[in-house]
Amino acid sequence: MKPHHTHLQQFRRSGIRLALASALLSGGISAALAAEEPKETESKKTASEQEAQPSLGIVTVTATRREASLQSIPVAVSVLDGKKLEQSNLNSIQTIANEVPSLTFRQQGGNKDSSIFIRGVGTISTSPGIEPTVSTVIDGVVYARPGQATLDLMDVERIEVLRGPQGTLFGKNASAGVINIVSKEPSADTHAYVDTSYYEGGEKRIRFGLSGTLVPDLLYASINGLWADYDGNVKNVLGGRLNGYEREGARAKFLLTPNEDLDITLIADYTHGTNTIASVPYQSRDAAFNQAISPVQASKGNRTVRSDGKNEITDTNQGISAQVDWRINDYTLTSITAFRTWDNTQNTSSSPIGNNYDLSRITTAYPATRDRGTVDSKQFSQEIRLASPKEQFLEYVAGIYYLKSKTDEVYQRNATTLAGANLVGRSDYGVENDSISLFGESTLNFTPELRGILGLRYTHDDLSFDHIRNSNVPSGIQAAVRSSQPLRKGTTSASEYSGRLGAQYDLSKDVMTYATYSRGYKGPAYNVFFNMFDGNNDTNALAPETANSFEIGLKSAWLDNRLIFNAAAFYTKYKNYQANAPENVGNNVFIYRLINAGDVSTRGVELDVNAKATSRLSLSGSLAYVDARIDNLNCPPTDASCQVNGKPLPFAPKFKSVVRANYAIPLNNGYIVDVGTDYTWQSKQQFVLIPQTDATIQEAYGIWNASVALSTQDGWRFAVVGRNLLDRSYATTLSGNATVSHRFVPRDDARYFGVQVRKDF
Template sequence: MKNKTKKIGVLATGALLVSSAWATPAEDAAPIADRSEVASIPTVTVSATRRSASLQSVPVAVSVIDGEQLAQSNRNSIDTIIQEVPSATFRQQGGNKDSTIFVRGIGTISTSPGVEPTVSTVVDGVVFARPGQATLDLLDIDRIEILRGPQGTLFGKNASSGVLNVVGRKPGEQASGYVDASWYEGNEKRVRAGVSGAIQPGVVRGSFTALYADYDGNVDNLHAGGGKVNGYDRKGARARIDITPNKDVDIVLIADYLRSNASPTFTPYKLTGTAATSAPFVAGIAPVVASAENRQVITDIPSDIRDTNRGLSAQVDWRLGGHTLTSITAVRDWDNAQYTSTSAIGNAAEPSRVTAAYPATRDIGTVDFRQVSQELRLASPKDQFVDYVVGAYYLHGKDRETYQRLVTTNVFNAGRADYGVKNDSYSLFGESTINFAADWRAIVGARATRDELSYDHVRTSTSTAAFPGVQPGVQNSGSTSEDGYSGRLGLQHDVSNNVNTYATYSRGYKGPAYNVFFNMLARDTLALKPETSDSFELGLKTSAFDRRLTANLAVFHTRYDNYQANFFDTVGGTVITRLINAGKVSTRGVELDVTARPTREFTLSGALAYTDARIDSFNCPPAATASCNLNGQPLPFSPKWKAFTRANYALALQNGLFADFSADYAYQSKTQFDLFQSPDAIQGAYGIVNASIALSSPVAGWRIALVGKNLANKSYATNLVTATGYVTRAVPRDDERYFGLTARKEF
């Protein structure tokens, strides 16, 4: 009864108070000198339809988050912003290349370079082909748009569940600059600095932003000289040049670079064996004690993940008689190196801790990924009987990886795999809006895609049999190609000037895949079929009281066929993963975004999502040793209820200063992290409370703030991984209460 009462309370709060915090970026994170004099909610412009349009007018469910607000809240990477988006979740894994985003309960869990992400990440018009590239730090970001549901027509690649569309800040004509710095408990430091302005007035504008950030971590390594782990060190820069040679042409050139070192750490969370079977594990991790709030490990070689992301892009917009021709050309490089331990023991230097049941393991892996992409789009003039966007897209990706595993028990075995994947994707697409009347519109869109995928794999090994963690040597290769189709049909009706409704059907497509990884076996050499989705959505977008209140509602139901998922199986006594076409899954739910600004000083904002994502029909692979009785079970990383609320009050003081008081609350119901429904991999429901107090001077251009995170001191897990006899936990940054100071000076 207690849990039921709590849920009703959350729903009531969500229905009355939640609003789209990302629908009011101008209020929550406006430049210091920009203070609205009216109480209406500012209009938010999005590019969800590949055109600039009002958030309230587009027939798409979109969440929009302001870049500066995220920085002020110490949410500076993709995994941390998800707390503000009830429709999205994030899978935290040992390394960036294994982490991924989920939208409406659907995402891809795989370490293979031969599988596409289900949620596409697009940064300044450029698709990031690998999910690991999306674990970037936020640098000079104007806004982030999360498009919910299949977006296969206009965004195409990897968009069968949704799109994370990151839009960078444009340089201004007037010379300006800023420096902001922050310090948080745990010795977390961040410094950003940027300049912007005209290089040649009216013709060339430019901006340059640099970032330095580091954090010791919030997990103690009790090994001699171990210190803190679970931290990071990041350095990056972004340069942008906007050129307007004449009134009909705009050229945007962007270069970005980000280097990151991190030590993500899973801690012993729970023992699941008997007293006798757990004894070797307990001795192996001593003096660390497994517990739900444990923030200690003992390891002689902590995890070390190194990433380098860099890219160049050129966008040209050429206006021709009301039409706009857009070309986006881009190249990107991603280098990743992982030095990790895949056991909770991890002390090869202390043989007394190592047993056959709990070996010491070392994994060393490298990723060298390159991509080249070209997109061409033609957009018709607006407000015609038929508005349209048509185009062509090409992406080439080349991945080379090495992976070494060293396993020590009573004997030593090692293996190395060298493998790579090449993919080419070609597509033609178009979407049109037919304006039957001023208040009635139809949407028709389609995309045809050709995917070509190939791989090669060679493993050498000291093992001649199925040794735990290291399979015998093997060599194989393969190739496949598929044609796929996606699209959208819809009808939109303006009930009044302030009420907009729509109904859409969307077809999503994700290309073929190969399960290419270190311990690849003969059964992994067959290509997986493409994953497709059929989604139905009803939407309502409203505003009232002279835009002092906006409310957006979306109801959806999506079915997925040939769902690509990791299936855990056993070979030679060792649990390994098998990427398979798992069968049919579905997701359905309701999303509510409401914004209230009853006075010029006070804004209430947040969102609520109910998502029921589950397995409809699981396709058990031949000769599987694991249980396949999963029909009707929930999909992992998909809480049924998730909500976010924020309240902000801006008080004008008599001396010309402003005092801002802000608080937010993020809630999610219990979450299952294991596809196979382990009772030990469930995170219970929890809520996180944050608050800040800021003082700013619009005239002098400065702002200082005191920020408090997780004020209720609630410990929780962003992932729970089960192993033989124990469970480990991914420890989030805000696993305990901490405070910080931020300061910004504009000039």
């Protein structure tokens, strides 16, 4: 925990904030995050060329497992430019959630419990025996656990958010969508950079990289590194700050080109991070309870806690991969081999006693718990696929995919009762998963305007678990720490099909429409966790989750590619929805158990607009209407009050939008000034599946950001960034009950400013 710096307090009291805000707001326009920017910079064009040729560039994506124009593929995709994400201090999947209206992120106590949602559907569970519903893919490598991708991203070229089931080409854990992250290729010319930034709150970031040719016409390489440190935005009244981090990492990429038909890409990466976590009292219906934890007062804008325990999470994420692309008579054979490890250690504590708490006002029988959990996860994957030549009647991508993953966890809890008894329990458990798939997707070019789409994937899964618990709690007591449990094991398997069927039709050379049906599949699961139930329910495997999705879309370009308008309408029905639900296991003790919760559905409309209004002014906007709801929930037998059919799914705001703009001002000396703004707004959202109460609803809010940057011809860039200029407080997760709820405080919870300096060599 780090002290709050005196110079920072002086900075806040000074008039610098007003000067920065004035500079930012005077531009009235922000750095656009859309990837529709032209590749050629304004400084390389003459003034007359800029005025005569304003247009949007071609965006290339790999959403169909081969390079194609974004406007030509029958998939709803949002594309974010990696360079502009860095400039906006958006450095992880969590921080980009506000940039894509259909995307939301659940921040929980630890990275291993965090989740991604697309179109209102995702996975909430602490069990290692369940897959994510949204797949994260980095340079062709699928990350088996969502927590693996929560650390900082490095050297990103672009992020593609594929909305809706993508099980044909991306696998069984993509039944709601895919986050496809593509890194930059090593450059032929020698290029180096150093990028430093400082933000209020003691946040410091340094990025650096070097790229170029090692052996002419044979070997190219790039290496990138980062270091970041942040004090945190939650004050501990007992001293220090929480909700901060310290991270470091490195990434190396080598491109070997023995001949013009063979590319070999080798990647090695390492990231390490330590987060100090905190959930703060959010609001209370019991004033007496608020007084019991004085001086911390529960409120919507609260950013203080009182804790003498250790709340810290440490992650180490590393891996290597090799991709071989061999071009044979216009066919491309691709092989991707990867091995990854992820180590996670989580230390948390809750409501410690003995620190001036009024115990007579604490109703829970276990006011103090201290938990320590470790995760050791390993995965090996191999993918081989063949892409046919383009511009043929039959175009296809077909292949085979294999994944073997193993996760071992140890979780120990010390719980202190009001009577002073110390209860101790430790669980050792693990999960192994073997999955093999055969897949293929084809495009049938019936005419130059009409194309058919046919894809199919066959997946076979083998899943097993083991679990043992040792405890000093006598048998039969239902408590925060449960009684000992002997070694138990379970094994299951499943074979399922997923696929896609559809058609696309070109109304003109710039307007394309499509209609598709997709079937998604997420494999079987086990509910494996610390307080695993003593009966047989948790040893039974959950059935696979399946999705049937219908989508129609329009992609269009107008005014000589100065305006792009895309739209998609969708309906998806999920069966055997895998979710956590609370169950009373005795003595009014509730445990969240993973179950096949029933049927849920999501439907809605998504709109994306990009415009090059003038050679200097770029505009973009996105809007999503998502109605994700519970159709028929299998309520736990012990919860007669579970009546949520027809209510919204958690983490699914009905409306969400983002608008951006960027105005470039070329100066006479060759310098360029970029000024701009972006604004994100979303309607209220529920954070809990059962029970849904007002205490776990985040009300509607909007976030306004702005930036001003000066770029020089000799590679310098100076920028001032303002985040959350309207100073809106909001939560990324709410949890609790009728007495008190807690929220996780995002980085952008309050207004802050920062400066960035970058030098390219």
